[in-house]
Amino acid sequence: MSKNILMMAILAMVFISGCATVQPYNYSALTKAAPHSILVLPPLNSSVEVDAPYTYLSTISQPLAEKGYYVFPVSVVDSFLKENGLPTPAEMNGITLDKIDEIIGADAVLYVHIEDWGQKYRALLSVAVVKGHIKLVSVKTGELLWDSVIQAEYSPNTNNSAGLIGSLVGAVVSQIAGEVVDNTPLAARLANDTAINSEKTGLLDGPYKRYKDGAKTSK
Amino acid sequence: MNNIKLYLYAAALLLSGCATTYTQYYWGDYESLIYQTYHSPNDVPPSVQIDKLNIDIEKAQTAGKPVPPGLYAHLGLMYAADGNKELAIAALTKEKELFPDSGKFIDGLIKRSSTYSQGIASE
Numbered sequence: 364m365s366k367n368i369l370m371m372a373i374l375a376m377v378f379i380s381g382c383a384t385v386q387p388y389n390y391s392a393l394t395k396a397a398p399h400s401i402l403v404l405p406p407l408n409s410s411v412e413v414d415a416p417y418t419y420l421s422t423i424s425q426p427l428a429e430k431g432y433y434v435f436p437v438s439v440v441d442s443f444l445k446e447n448g449l450p451t452p453a454e455m456n457g458i459t460l461d462k463i464d465e466i467i468g469a470d471a472v473l474y475v476h477i478e479d480w481g482q483k484y485r486a487l488l489s490v491a492v493v494k495g496h497i498k499l500v501s502v503k504t505g506e507l508l509w510d511s512v513i514q515a516e517y518s519p520n521t522n523n524s525a526g527l528i529g530s531l532v533g534a535v536v537s538q539i540a541g542e543v544v545d546n547t548p549l550a551a552r553l554a555n556d557t558a559i560n561s562e563k564t565g566l567l568d569g570p571y572k573r574y575k576d577g578a579k580t581s582k
Numbered sequence: 583m584n585n586i587k588l589y590l591y592a593a594a595l596l597l598s599g600c601a602t603t604y605t606q607y608y609w610g611d612y613e614s615l616i617y618q619t620y621h622s623p624n625d626v627p628p629s630v631q632i633d634k635l636n637i638d639i640e641k642a643q644t645a646g647k648p649v650p651p652g653l654y655a656h657l658g659l660m661y662a663a664d665g666n667k668e669l670a671i672a673a674l675t676k677e678k679e680l681f682p683d684s685g686k687f688i689d690g691l692i693k694r695s696s697t698y699s700q701g702i703a704s705e
Contacts, residue, residue, distance in 0.1 A: 400683035414621065421617035428651045429605055433683035436652030438616050439659045443691065468686030548617060575604040 387563040393508040396501045398470035399570050400433040402463060405441055405452035406475035406495070415480035415547070416452045417441075419493075422551040426559045427473070431572025435469060460502045471508060474498050480547060491517040491546035493554045499566070509566055515554035517546050607650035610638030615656070628664040632657065651681050655688065667695065 403423050406416040420441070424434045441455075449455045456474060463469055479494035498510035559566045572579060611634045618626040626634075635657045642649045658673035671692055678688040 417620035418617065421613050421620070424616075424650065424652055425605075425607075425609055425613060428607060433681050434651045435684065435687060436655035436659070436677070438619055439652070439655045439691075440687075442659060466687070466690055468683070470683075545621070573606045 388509065388565075390509070390567055392501070392506050393499070393567055396471070396504070396506065396508050397570070398432065398499075398501065398508065400435065400468075400470045401427055401473050401499065402435045402440065402467055402469035402471070402502075403427070403437055403473045403475070404455050404458075405437075406477050407452055407456050408477045408480075410477050410480035412481040412547075415477045416475075418480075418545070418547050419475060419477060419495075419551050422548050422555060423473070423475070426552075426555045427566075427569075428571075430559055430566050431569030433569075433571065435467060440467070460500070460505055464502050469502055471499050471501055474500060475513075482546070488518050491519075491550040493547060493550040495554075497558060511558035511561075511564060511566075513551070513554040513558045515550045515557060517550040517553055519544070519546055606647070608638065608642035608645050608647040609650055610641055610653075611635070612638065612650060612653050612656065628660040631660045632664060635660065648680065651684075652677070654680065655684065655691075658691075662695065671695065 403420065406419050408416050420437045424437055427434045444455050444458075449458070460472070463472060475495060475497050477493075477495040479492055481492060483490050483492045493516075494514045495512075496510065497513055499508045500506065501508055568580070574580070615626055615631050615634060619631075635653060638653065639649055639657075654673045654677035658670045658677065661667075661670035661673055674688050674692055678685050
């Protein structure tokens with residue numbers, strides 16, 4: 364029963380992400396720049412959740428690398444910038460592209476802006492919410508190469524009994540559990556997957572993309 | 583802590599439902615270590631991270647997959663934090679070997695580490 368609900372939620376999410384594409388993204392700048400490597404700066408944070416930037420940072424290397432790009436080591440870069448006089452993400456986001464080119468040598472920078480983040484309580488359910496925006500900018504020209512909304516909600520399935528009381532109990536349990544288990548990384552991963560891998564608006568494959576058969580392109 | 587791992591696995595499963603189960607790199611604990619570095623640093627001192635990353639490197643070999651971008655550089659940072667400069671430089675060099683795109687950044691880190699003995703990026 365409960366697994367079915369989760370399954371339906373997942374299906375709904377997949378369904379929505381599959382259908383919501385209205386217009387294909389204009390990839391001309393991205394195709395022209397054809398970046399090989401991406402520097403992900405620690406996100407700017409407009410949410411009230413102070414942990415949001417670094418939680419997000421722990422979810423973004425995999426989807427970008429699996430898309431075929433070299434992703435600079437997020438934690439190493441963060442330590443490096445901190446030790447060189449930039450203690451906060453806000454200051455790191457202010458580094459000039461020239462400086463990034465000179466010191467890090469990245470082809471593109473992914474700027475992340477987090478607008479909403481954390482555990483919310485909706486319709487008696489505790490839901491991990493992630494909302495924001497990511498944009499990929501060419502280090503050489505400053506041009507916008509690609510951008511996307513990042514948005515997802517993840518609800519741990521704790522409701523095992525039917526009815527209002529059941530769902531109330533479920534909400535309480537998941538609320539308590541939510542304090543121990545942080546579901547925001549899951550929500551962030553869902554958001555990244557939708558943003559990066561959407562068919563018409565996602566990021567294009569990078570030069571290091573390899574499919575299961577070793578091929579560089581699908582089909 | 584195990585719960586976090588469990589949820590990450592669940593996430594992996596979830597995501598695999600959306601796209602494909604195939605990943606071209608062996609990810610292991612790399613990203614969960616990044617998470618823990620910021621949220622529960624006392625649980626993952628450099629020595630623990632070094633062990634886990636080295637286990638991942640072995641598992642990747644067994645699985646016949648490359649380690650992901652950044653893993654060796656992160657390992658290098660951990661060796662440096664643990665005071666083992668030689669292994670730090672070896673790991674950083676390995677990152678550059680596997681991923682030449684990291685060259686400029688890695689060279690800078692190594693250069694700084696030889697100029698300043700404390701840490702890899704002190705100034």
